[in-house]
Amino acid sequence: MTYAKLDEALRLLGLDDAAARLYPALLDLAPAPLSEIAAAAGVAGMAGADPAAAYADLVDAGLAQAAGAGGDPVAPVPPAAGLEVLVRHRAAALEESRVAIGGAFESFRRRRLATHHDTFVEVVTGAAVGPRTRQAWASARDQIRQLESPPYSPMPESTDDALATLARGVTQRVVYSRESLEHPGRLREAIEPCINAGEQARVLPSVPVKLVIIDDAYALVSLALDEADVHHTTLVVQPCGLLSALIALFEQCWRQALPFHGRTTSPGGLPPADRRLLWLLAGGASDETIARELGISRRTLFRRLQILMARLGAANRFQLALHAQRQGWL
Structure with a gap:
């Protein structure tokens, strides 16, 4: 056989x-x-x-x-018991190897830092950015924290990487800018699939920087194309005061942002389409963006808004978003 x-x-x-x-x-x-x-x-x-x-x-x-x-x-x-022991021993050996290799590199980093003072921030440019970003997502063990905003580089596998990371049980917290919601196709093709897979998402009118923090180990800071001249550039920030500042910056943005996800059911009989409308409204999306994402005309959008405002006793859109959040609809 x-x-x-x-x-x-x-x-x-x-x-x-x-x-x-x-x-x-x-x-x-x-x-x-x-x-x-x-x-x-x-x-x-x-x-x-x-x-x-x-x-x-x-x-x-x-x-x-x-x-x-x-x-x-x-x-x-029958191999069940024996395989369990072998797998545990192998996992323990791999963890020891991870610690040993990581410790050896940390020693190297400290020695080089003492000599050259240049290992806190690594500059990655051009074609190397994509593989380095994918490697970062794959290396996450506990959590990924992200500030997300355009411009977007052509990386079609990025959504798959995020979904795979969620499937491994890694917590993902993302603060999106309003521009992310309004970027054509971004909401439907990238943001909503991740939210449906368990991503914790919030939204701000704007975010100060494009940022991905991998555990507490290091961070990737993406420079916008106009800031990096003609180069696609990412800074990899190792543990230092700058990394601590970036973590604090993310947590501050997270506290200030509005939730962009809710319970899986529709509270109070709220139709899913209206609930999605409220998500987009709370995120600051324009009427044109909301109508496009819902697949309706602006006239239909205005009618739905009037019905929701009457239902919640809201005099304007700001009050509508505020009441919807208090009702647990966001």
Whole structure:
């Protein structure tokens, strides 16, 4: 029988080549003498390989039963318990590797800082920006905090990266500018899918900078195209006073921003279309933008606004947004 990539999977769990080659043959031939299984697997001919030691590794991993007298016959056992132990050991080893490599780089950074004073901020330009941004999203462990606003560079995979990060259980808090909501297609194609996937979103009339903070580890600050001349430029800010200031800036914007998401149900029988209208209104979107996103005419939009204002006793749009927030509609 063919076991595609089984030996590779076993090596990833920490078993050596001999044990990884022995196990598929064990599944095909057991119960059988160990010598026969080792010969079929080619372990007996491997330089420096000991079939008995390789089988003992499988036993220790909980994948095979202990050999009887003389080592015959041998057989596999249900792997669930053994695999759980292997996976935990592997995860612990990977975490130790992560800490060791991170610590080694931090030592390098500190040594270079003492000599060159140039590692607090890294400048990434041109074609390198996209891969570096994707790497940042993939590296997040706990949370991503973002201040979002145009201009947007052509990165069609950015929404997929955000959705994948949410699917991993990483918290995402994003403050959007009003321009983000009004940018053609941005709301429907990028913002709403992320909100529906669990992103916590708020909106301000404007944000002071385009910013992505990965955990508390580092931040990416994107320069607008006109600020960076003809270059697409991102600053990668490492732990320092500047990173602390950027985190504080995000938290201040978050406190001041209006929520741009709500409960999944429609409170008080509010139709989903009207609730979406209120989201856009609270975000400061223009009449043209709201009508376009809802797929209605401006006349229909005005009629819906009049009905909502009458329902809440609001004299103007500002009061409408305020009352809607108090009612839990935003």
